[in-house]
Each structure stands twice: as C-alpha cells, then as structure tokens.
Amino acid sequence: MENPLYVSIFLFLCILIQSSAHGQSLRPESFGRRSRAAETNKISQETRTSFLLFRGETDKGCQIRLNLSDTLQKCGFNSSLPLVMIVHGWLVDGILEDWVWEMVAALKSQLAQPVNVGLAEWVTLAHNHYTTAVRNTRLVGQEIAALLQWLQESVQFSPSHVHLIGYSLGAHVSGFAGSYMSRKHKIGRITGLDAAGPLFEKASLSDRLSPDDANFVDAIHTFTWEHMGLSVGIKQPIAHYDFYPNGGSYQPGCHFLELYKHFAKHGLNAITQTVKCAHERSVHLFIDSLLHADMQSTAYLCRDMDSFSQGLCLSCKKGRCNTLGYHTRQEWQSKKSKSLFLVTRAQSPFKVYHYQFKIRFINQTENPVEPTFTVSFLGTRGERQKIPITLSKGITSNETFSFLITLDVDIGELIIIKFKWENSMVWSNVWNTVQTIIPWRRESLHSGLALKSIRVKVGETQQRMTFCSENLNDLVLHPAREKTFVRCEANSETLKRKIR
DSSP: OOOOHHHHHHHHHHHHHHHHHTTOOSSOOOOOOOOHHHHHTTOOSOOSSEEEEESSTTOOOEEEOTTOHHHHHHHTOOTTSOEEEEEOOOOSSSSOOHHHHHHHHHHHHSOSSOOEEEEEEOHHHHSSOHHHHHHHHHHHHHHHHHHHHHHHHHHOOOGGGEEEEEETHHHHHHHHHHHTSOGGGOEEEEEEESOBOTTTTTOOGGGSOOGGGEEEEEEEOOOOOOBTTBOSBOOSOOSSEEEEETTSSOOTTOOGGGHHHHHHHHGGGHHHHHHHHHHHHHHHHHHHHHHOTTSOOEEEEOSOHHHHHTTTTOOOGGGOEEEOSTTOOOOOSSSSOEEEEEOOOSSSSOOOEEEEEEEEEEEOSSSOBOOEEEEEEEESSOEEEEEEEEOSSOBOSSEEEEEEEEESSOOOSEEEEEEEEOOOHHHHHHHHHHHHHSOOOTTOSSSSEEEEEEEEEETTTOOEEEEEESOTTOOBOOBTOEEEEEEOSTTHHHHHTTOO
C-alpha cells in the first residue's frame, strides 16, 4: 500500500501555518439554511466571481456579467442547450490549473449532445490561506445561484438543465450554490470531485455538499487517507452516488517514490505535483470518461474496499452498479448515499475489467498449505499471462476462497484458465519426496492439495462461468506445475472456435 503520510503532514502544516499567521481559528463557522433565494436577489451585477463561457475547445472564455443580457448574446449562450459549469478549488499559487482547460476542451469536443460550457472563476477569493478560502466558498456559491436565477428570469433557462462540476473546495461551492436555490427550482446535477476534507469532514448537511443540493449529486473520492485527524479529500458519503476508486484513500502512481519522475517533468513544482496527484486524480478520471466514451469504468455497490477486494460485490442487480464520470446513470431511490467501489489503472485510459474468482481447494494433508499461485487467461480477443494470486490465509481443509482479479485490457469471453502453484523449489522437492514415500492411490482424486473447479463472475458483463480441470483424472496440484481448466459448459468447443 502506498503511504501518503508525508502528503498528509505537508497539507496539515500548510493549513496550520497559514491559519496561525493570520490569527484564524481552524474551526469552521456554523451556518444555517436561511432564505437563500431572497439573499441572492441582493447581489448586483458586480460579483467577486467571474463567469466565463467558452465557444470552442481552445477558447479562453468570454465573460458573462450578471443582469447584463447583451453579454449572453455576445458570449454565445444558447438557452436551448444544457449548461455545464466548472468550479475550481483552492489555489496555492493564484493560477488556474491546467486541468481546467483540459476539461473545457473535453466538454466542447467529446459530447454527442452539445452543451454550454462555463467556468466560475473565483481566483481572488481562492488564492488565500485555506481557512479564508473556506469562508469564501459560501459567497461564491451565492453568486453562482444569483447567476442561475437571473438566467431563469431573463431567458427562461431552467436550473434543472445545469450541471455544476466542482473540484476540492469547488465541490462545496457547488453545494452552497444549490442550497441558495429554491426547492421548486433546484439545480439538475452537481458532481463533486474529491471534495475538500479539512473543515468539512463530519460537518452538517447545510455546511458541505450534500444530496439535498441538486436533483442528482455524484461524488468521486480519491484522496481520503486520514492522518492526524486530517484527510485532503472528504471521506464520508456526500452524494446520491459516492465513487471510491481503489478504495478512495490513495491512487496508483501517486507514491512519493514517484517524486523523481515529477522532477523531470515539473522541475521545482515537483513536490506540489506529487501532493496533488491523488487529489487531482478525481478530475482526470472524470475527463477520462469524456475522452474514452467506449471505455467507461463501472463501479459496484459495496460495504468497503476489503469486501470489494474479495470480489464479493460485482452485482448490477437493482441499481447496484453505475458508470463513473460524466455518463453516470442519474437514478436514485432515496436520499441515502450509495458507496460504489472500483479499481483503476495508474494512467489514462483508467478502465480495468473486474473478475471474481471463487476457488474451492481440497487439502488432505495434515498441515496447512500456504501456496502462492499465478493464473493465465485465454479469451476470444487476447490473453494475459501469470497474474499473481496470494491467498489471505493458509489452506487448512476443504475451503473456498473468493478474490478479485482485474485486467487492463478486454480479452473477450474467457475460455481457458491456466493455474500454477509458484512455490519455491525447496517446497517442490519436499512435496515430490513425500509423493514418492507415500504414493497416492490412482483412484484417489483428492489426495494432497486438489482443485476441482473455478467459478468466475465478470463484473462488466455480469456473465457467470465455471471452469473444470482439463484432465478429470488428475485434480492434484503440484508445485511448479501448471494445470489447465476449460469451460465446463457443453458449448465450450464452440467457444474455442471463437479465438481469433
């Protein structure tokens, strides 16, 4: 497991030093829900937040000014199309990050249904010490709500056609914007990308992003590792659907050991980039869903990552799975949050294919066996060799083990599994000696450690399969030897002919 200890300490010290330097308390202010719609009416056309609209994927934005209708026409706002508005987060150096322009380009170029793409730019309010930026989130949310109410009044543009995408502090800004809208005119969708954790974790519903803030709220959690009571991204569920890629605590490829790679790419900004890696991964997962429409990542309802790692949660029945990112299926039965888990790659495209393997071992030796295995797969579109498997405990008797295996390519329909016991040569020699001294009877199928069948469930297709030993007369596993398993179904011969 990659250890983000240094990252947590780094962030904690930044917040502590900044807060102390400005005489600020680390405790957040308590705000209640007031008459939000009435408050937004007080906002004049001069807002602290700049609202930019983008005509093309390389456009740097045209500013819309509140209560000035001619700016809508000048900037090319189309009231017949939905509005997707990006809301950035806390800015350490006062400059908009590159991901903003990447997301604008993806939204403008990759969607079959065109949309208005906007940005709520609150740089002057975000480029402060952290606690001040936190306090400013409510003002920015109020100004966004004022803009949306003005659009409704001036060009009859319904807030239900609005999708706010907020990163870090921007996620809570989006939530506050939703809370300032009237209940009859709620925002259509809010997406929280690793919503900020410090000063928001365990806060009341009115003091953070929550499912009440829009008709549909989804959130992606990518940096929730807690240390000293602090996590960069909020850990608790805050949406109708909360996605936890790789468990949400940390992300592959974001270890501090990767720092030297970041130095080569970012120079003196390498430490900042390393700190941001897991936090910003939420953004790149979302952009990835736009760039790779044919490679959407599926996540599955589960209690926690430990259960998911056992392959116990790959069900799509009754809404138990959903798509991560822009194309998330917008449905919910209640305000109760659903926590969904998935595994991703370390770089784009992030999609992997999830498989549950259930294997029943038969151990007729007197002592527990603690083997390490590898499996190889042959499918109708490709193959994968020697994927390591380590069991959670030793095999003591007749036991069934369930675990998750992921592949980063689509090998098609699974046809053959090759299973190999990878123990050391020392154990192999001991095993062969025992076999020589105490030879098993030929008619005994289950002497020693045997494996009769393997059950597989594919998350992405929901297909279930059972694989049997190719040689039913020899079920015993031997160290350093590979055993082949084929589909038990009667149509397995037909499947073999599908191999390209």
